[in-house]
Amino acid sequence: MDTSSPSAFVNGSLMRRYIGQKVRTVIQVVGSDVGSVVGKSTDDLQIIVKGSPPTTTTPSTYLEVIGIAENENSIRAEVWTNFGNSFDPVNYNELCKLANGEFKHLFI
Amino acid sequence: MENSVTQDGIASLLSLDSSSVQPQIVVQVVDLKPVGNRYTFNANDGKMKIKAMLPATLTSEIVSGKIQNLGLIRLLHYTANDIPGKSGEKYLLVTKCEAVASALDSEIKSETKASTGIMLKPKQEFVAKSASQIINEQRGNAAPAARMAMTRRVHPLVSLNPYQGSWTIKVRVTNKGVLRTYKNARGEGCVFNVELTDEEGTQIQATMFNAAAKKFYDTFQKGKIYYISRGTLKLANKQFKTVQNDYEMTLNEYSEVEEAGSEEMFIPETKFNFVPIDELGPYVNQKELVDVIGVVQSVSPTMSIRRKSDNEMIPKRDIVLADETKKTVVVSLWSDLATELGQELLDMADKYPVIAIKSLKVGDFQGVSLSTISKSNVVVNPDIPEAAKLKSWYDSEGKETSMSAIGSGMSPSANNGSRSMYSDRVCLSHFTTNPSLGEDKPVFFSTRAYISFIKPDQAMWYRACKSCNKKVTEAMDSGYWCEGCQKKDEECSLRYIMTVKVSDSTGEAWFSAFNDEAEKMIGCTADELNVLKSEEGEGHEFQTKLKEATWSSHLFRVSVSQQEYNSEKRQRITVRGVAPVDFAAETRLLLQDISKNKKTSQ
Numbered sequence: 001m002d003t004s005s006p007s008a009f010v011n012g013s014l015m016r017r018y019i020g021q022k023v024r025t026v027i028q029v030v031g032s033d034v035g036s037v038v039g040k041s042t043d044d045l046q047i048i049v050k051g052s053p054p055t056t057t058t059p060s061t062y063l064e065v066i067g068i069a070e071n072e073n074s075i076r077a078e079v080w081t082n083f084g085n086s087f088d089p090v091n092y093n094e095l096c097k098l099a100n101g102e103f104k105h106l107f108i
Numbered sequence: 109m110e111n112s113v114t115q116d117g118i119a120s121l122l123s124l125d126s127s128s129v130q131p132q133i134v135v136q137v138v139d140l141k142p143v144g145n146r147y148t149f150n151a152n153d154g155k156m157k158i159k160a161m162l163p164a165t166l167t168s169e170i171v172s173g174k175i176q177n178l179g180l181i182r183l184l185h186y187t188a189n190d191i192p193g194k195s196g197e198k199y200l201l202v203t204k205c206e207a208v209a210s211a212l213d214s215e216i217k218s219e220t221k222a223s224t225g226i227m228l229k230p231k232q233e234f235v236a237k238s239a240s241q242i243i244n245e246q247r248g249n250a251a252p253a254a255r256m257a258m259t260r261r262v263h264p265l266v267s268l269n270p271y272q273g274s275w276t277i278k279v280r281v282t283n284k285g286v287l288r289t290y291k292n293a294r295g296e297g298c299v300f301n302v303e304l305t306d307e308e309g310t311q312i313q314a315t316m317f318n319a320a321a322k323k324f325y326d327t328f329q330k331g332k333i334y335y336i337s338r339g340t341l342k343l344a345n346k347q348f349k350t351v352q353n354d355y356e357m358t359l360n361e362y363s364e365v366e367e368a369g370s371e372e373m374f375i376p377e378t379k380f381n382f383v384p385i386d387e388l389g390p391y392v393n394q395k396e397l398v399d400v401i402g403v404v405q406s407v408s409p410t411m412s413i414r415r416k417s418d419n420e421m422i423p424k425r426d427i428v429l430a431d432e433t434k435k436t437v438v439v440s441l442w443s444d445l446a447t448e449l450g451q452e453l454l455d456m457a458d459k460y461p462v463i464a465i466k467s468l469k470v471g472d473f474q475g476v477s478l479s480t481i482s483k484s485n486v487v488v489n490p491d492i493p494e495a496a497k498l499k500s501w502y503d504s505e506g507k508e509t510s511m512s513a514i515g516s517g518m519s520p521s522a523n524n525g526s527r528s529m530y531s532d533r534v535c536l537s538h539f540t541t542n543p544s545l546g547e548d549k550p551v552f553f554s555t556r557a558y559i560s561f562i563k564p565d566q567a568m569w570y571r572a573c574k575s576c577n578k579k580v581t582e583a584m585d586s587g588y589w590c591e592g593c594q595k596k597d598e599e600c601s602l603r604y605i606m607t608v609k610v611s612d613s614t615g616e617a618w619f620s621a622f623n624d625e626a627e628k629m630i631g632c633t634a635d636e637l638n639v640l641k642s643e644e645g646e647g648h649e650f651q652t653k654l655k656e657a658t659w660s661s662h663l664f665r666v667s668v669s670q671q672e673y674n675s676e677k678r679q680r681i682t683v684r685g686v687a688p689v690d691f692a693a694e695t696r697l698l699l700q701d702i703s704k705n706k707k708t709s710q
Contacts, residue, residue, distance in 0.1 A: 088695065090696075091692060091696060094699050
């Protein structure tokens with residue numbers, strides 16, 4: 001398993017801790033522009049993802065994005081994965097909190 | 109209205125002998141505390157205190173606040189028993205009492221205020237007064253014959269316990285079992301039991317073995333009243349409990365049973381504990397019997413059903429009952445209830461009578477169904493408030509409303525299966541670390557696990573009758589014979605019966621699975637798998653099918669019980685339901701677990 005560039009699990013409010021570093025998060029697509037996708041994080045904050053998304057960016061689809069956090073609400077994406085329509089954002093949000101809180105030692 | 113205790117009440121109670129009638133005493137309840145489902149307290153009369161116990165039947169009065177700690181109660185019926193192991197010290201077993209006053213400010217001590225209630229009178233007068241008081245209260249205008257019963261001190265069934273030696277009870281035999289013979293390691297014997305009910309409606313089961321059985325079998329007749337003494341009591345075996353009583357009675361050859369001549373015993377109104385039709389779900393296929401009350405919407409003609417065990421034809425009639433929950437349920441009446449009562453109901457069907465039935469078995473036919481058994485008791489248009497309420501509801505709105513059958517929303521596998529996949533959730537380690545689970549009666553759990561191994565060379569299925577699913581035997585000529593249906597069929601179906609090994613992060617276990625559940629685990633029917641197994645050529649398809657089933661995860665509903673194998677007790681885990689894993693739901697469970705562990709470690 002390639003652990004050369006680990007990415008931290010973040011939601012909207014945790015992004016600011018990792019500015020300039022690699023992060024991963026899941027957003028729900030709200031809209032898309034040329035070269036960027038606007039989405040809602042699992043804690044209901046707005047995230048802008050720069051890069052070329054896969055073809056299916058219909059609103060309300062969930063996308064996982066791995067990339068560098070440019071500032072506290074935008075990511076320059078390197079990898080995109082379509083997570084479909086049935087995804088539980090609450091569970092993911094709890095995961096982010098635990099992975100950056102008391103169980104941080106298990107992750108990065 | 110009394111506001112204080114009977115002076116020297118406890119002293120006078122302790123100095124009584126067993127033949128004189130009990131005075132009614134007012135005492136203060138102190139140190140009230142629950143022990144199991146009963147309450148214990150100290151009875152205080154200002155001068156003395158004595159330990160006392162209230163039966164489980166009065167627990168509701170305490171919980172509702174009628175009987176309070178530091179409050180006053182009047183003891184109506186009680187016995188003073190020696191505390192086993194502590195000679196000299198007695199305790200009061202209170203069987204009847206009434207609340208007199210709510211909690212006082214504090215414990216009453218020696219300097220009591222003058223009581224305005226019961227004044228202490230000379231003992232003899234008191235006793236005489238109480239005797240007539242009791243007779244008047246309990247019997248009203250009693251005929252002389254009834255007073256004769258008072259000379260023999262009759263104990264209420266609710267007061268009996270293993271520590272009290274001499275008692276006499278007056279009971280009606282409400283049910284009598286058959287005389288059965290048995291053979292066990294110690295030899296042969298015969299046994300029968302009777303269900304006894306006393307005036308207060310309390311019931312107890314009495315069993316007689318061998319000599320006692322032979323002696324009393326003809327004496328006891330259903331419906332007759334008897335005085336019984338010199339029996340022994342012990343804690344009831346929960347597995348075989350048929351009546352609501354913590355104890356059960358055994359009579360031996362020295363027990364005394366005397367028919368209560370021409371005396372009439374007031375038949376207590378059959379104590380019903382009604383379950384509304386829409387609440388019958390949890391009782392399906394459980395041992396517990398239920399009582400229901402409802403309006404008869406329809407009565408079917410009599411049908412004749414063949415009993416599988418002895419091929420006898422038994423009459424049956426189905427009636428549909430409806431109640432205020434706007435649900436209906438089918439009740440199957442069997443034997444005499446079908447022929448006689450069923451005909452009565454059919455005749456009055458256009459009047460939509462209300463019937464109350466006690467002791468019904470709850471089955472899962474069409475979701476939920478009710479069935480009468482030998483001890484079921486049916487009362488047509490009973491004179492109880494619930495019946496009146498039902499009748500007026502039906503006449504005003506019930507007749508018009510469209511109701512749905514209780515079973516329709518509830519297919520046992522679909523709804524109940526998925527709902528119960530999240531209750532009583534455990535890991536496999538729960539089974540491995542508790543080898544004696546399910547000792548008394550089977551315990552149910554849900555768990556999430558992976559099938560880790562299916563032995564390819566086990567007997568995975570049995571030959572089953574196409575109609576009743578029971579095992580069939582190969583007939584001499586050709587085809588298969590079903591003992592239950594008493595017929596031969598050229599073909600049979602194969603039904604799964606197998607054990608699989610399952611694993612999770614905490615351990616592993618062996619589960620037994622029957623047809624429906626195994627089908628979900630393997631992904632095809634036993635007949636189909638058999639075809640794959642016996643296929644010519646590569647023969648790999650069978651192995652592949654098993655491989656595909658291995659390392660798949662499922663949610664399981666299981667029951668755990670104990671089985672004896674060559675006098676060794678072994679844990680047996682049986683799969684009752686299989687459902688696919690819902691990852692979002694499982695994640696929520698895990699999150700809950702994590703926060704629970706956090707709380708306990710803080």
